Amino acid sequence: MRQGAQDARAHRASGRLSVVDPAREAAVEVLTAVREADAYANLVLPVVLRRHGLTGRDAGLVTELVSGTIRRRGTYDAVLAACSDRPLERVEPAVLDLLRLGTHQLLAMRVPPHAAISTTVDLAGGRGTGGFVNAVLRRVSERDREAWLRQVAPPRAQASDRHDAVVHSHPVWVVAELRRALAAAGGAEEVEALLAADNAPPRVTLVARPGLAERTELPGEPTPFSRYGVALEGGDPGTVPAVAEGRAGVQDEGSQLVALALAEAALEGRDGTWLDVCAGPGGKSALLASLAAGRGARLIATERQHHRARLVRRNLAAVPGDHVVLTADGTRPPLVGGGVDRVLVDAPCTGLGALRRRPEARWRRERGDLKALSRLQERLLAAALDVVRPGGLVLYATCSPVLAETERVVSRTVRRRDDATLVPLDLGIAASAGPVPGTVQLWPHRHGTDAMFLALFRRDVPSSA
Numbered sequence: 167m168r169q170g171a172q173d174a175r176a177h178r179a180s181g182r183l184s185v186v187d188p189a190r191e192a193a194v195e196v197l198t199a200v201r202e203a204d205a206y207a208n209l210v211l212p213v214v215l216r217r218h219g220l221t222g223r224d225a226g227l228v229t230e231l232v233s234g235t236i237r238r239r240g241t242y243d244a245v246l247a248a249c250s251d252r253p254l255e256r257v258e259p260a261v262l263d264l265l266r267l268g269t270h271q272l273l274a275m276r277v278p279p280h281a282a283i284s285t286t287v288d289l290a291g292g293r294g295t296g297g298f299v300n301a302v303l304r305r306v307s308e309r310d311r312e313a314w315l316r317q318v319a320p321p322r323a324q325a326s327d328r329h330d331a332v333v334h335s336h337p338v339w340v341v342a343e344l345r346r347a348l349a350a351a352g353g354a355e356e357v358e359a360l361l362a363a364d365n366a367p368p369r370v371t372l373v374a375r376p377g378l379a380e381r382t383e384l385p386g387e388p389t390p391f392s393r394y395g396v397a398l399e400g401g402d403p404g405t406v407p408a409v410a411e412g413r414a415g416v417q418d419e420g421s422q423l424v425a426l427a428l429a430e431a432a433l434e435g436r437d438g439t440w441l442d443v444c445a446g447p448g449g450k451s452a453l454l455a456s457l458a459a460g461r462g463a464r465l466i467a468t469e470r471q472h473h474r475a476r477l478v479r480r481n482l483a484a485v486p487g488d489h490v491v492l493t494a495d496g497t498r499p500p501l502v503g504g505g506v507d508r509v510l511v512d513a514p515c516t517g518l519g520a521l522r523r524r525p526e527a528r529w530r531r532e533r534g535d536l537k538a539l540s541r542l543q544e545r546l547l548a549a550a551l552d553v554v555r556p557g558g559l560v561l562y563a564t565c566s567p568v569l570a571e572t573e574r575v576v577s578r579t580v581r582r583r584d585d586a587t588l589v590p591l592d593l594g595i596a597a598s599a600g601p602v603p604g605t606v607q608l609w610p611h612r613h614g615t616d617a618m619f620l621a622l623f624r625r626d627v628p629s630s631a
């Protein structure tokens with residue numbers, strides 16, 4: 167690992183000459199944007215790397231610093247609490263970011279302790295807190311990660327959720343929800359495997375949009391479940407010509423399976439209009455639209471946020487057909503009831519099934535969010551069932567396995583709607599049964615996909631029709 171790049175900036179701080187390593191400076195910039203502006207690290211990272219002119223190994227170092235610091239924050243905070251003479255709540259947030267960054271280098275990277283500590287103190291220089299950062303990180307450096315975990319994690323036998331939360335760096339409530347969801351899938355003992363999978367950066371997967379690209383023209387290995395996917399070993403997917411031309415896209419295999427499950431479900435009668443209710447940024451829309459185009463159907467995509475609707479338009483640009491993108495609230499879609507044949511409700515959710523890709527999501531969500539989210543999810547599903555024609559299909563999906571967003575939404579809909587029927591879904595994937603019979607739940611540790619949940623409904627045909 168390179169310590170300090172050629173163009174390292176030197177500046178005077180705390181009366182001594184300090185050298186700020188641009189890679190670490192860039193990492194702090196990303197961490198600040200994630201904390202202050204609720205930014206997504208994977209979106210800010212490329213922008214910051216470009217601005218600092220960091221490529222190759224330096225870019226790799228920044229990526230590791232940022233993603234490791236965010237992912238392992240729960241573990242590091244438990245260690246830092248044991249090393250700081252003041253409660254972490256009273257440490258300035260920017261300084262806490264630095265402490266986490268230093269701790270990641272000490273406990274998870276092969277950075278020599280003196281370099282991990284001095285570069286972090288240099289970053290703190292201007293804040294007049296270098297002494298505090300130095301003292302805390304020196305204490306952290308006294309043990310390795312395993313020794314710290316033995317000291318700071320409560321015993322598993324007495325407090326399994328709190329133990330797993332510290333060891334695998336997830337909020338306690340998230341561990342409890344994932345444990346419940348796994349128990350409903352017959353895998354209560356798999357919690358640690360799931361939490362570990364959440365902390366492992368996934369391989370980038372691409373989708374060859376049908377009719378626009380062949381998967382054989384894409385680099386990487388074919389994905390096991392989606393016949394349109396490939397998994398890359400590494401490299402920048404933006405340099406793949408089919409991706410640059412919009413004929414292929416970056417898309418998790420689980421997300422591909424969601425679009426395919428709707429497109430391939432058996433449907434009698436008219437099949438000309440498909441609707442994607444929560445479309446932004448448009449990955450599933452692009453796959454649905456290319457499948458629809460191949461069958462003479464068209465896609466209407468709605469998205470509540472204007473800027474995300476723009477992203478959907480961009481994703482659909484290369485797909486032939488008269489597809490339409492509207493900025494609209496999916497709980498009140500601007501469409502005539504009965505005019506649509508297939509609907510996807512890829513509902514806004516906690517995103518706790520996609521923590522491999524969105525490491526910060528676990529720290530942003532609170533258990534209190536679940537109630538409002540599951541209410542919104544039910545309303546979106548109800549509106550979709552209102553707008554689909556009798557006999558038509560609605561696929562409800564979330565990238566969360568949390569039961570409030572899966573089992574609860576589906577069971578309440580089944581109870582409330584006497585004009586819709588849950589249609590058993592079988593993707594032919596082992597160990598993918600969902601918490602309600604006939605639904606599907608994918609898992610990162612079992613299937614290597616995000617934890618997508620799928621439930622298919624058919625709007626009943628009135629008996630007089």
Ligand SMILES: C[S@@+](CC[C@H](N)C(=O)[O-])C[C@H]1O[C@@H](n2cnc3c(N)ncnc32)[C@H](O)[C@@H]1O
Pocket residue numbers: 421443444445446447448449450451468469470471474494495496497512513514515
């Ligand atoms: C899980 S994301 C959809 C991901 C998308 N299907 C894809 O594959 O790229 C949920 C989306 O729903 C949007 N959304 C939230 N509330 C909505 C509403 N009431 N109506 C329509 N869209 C909504 C969010 O802005 C977000 O873009």
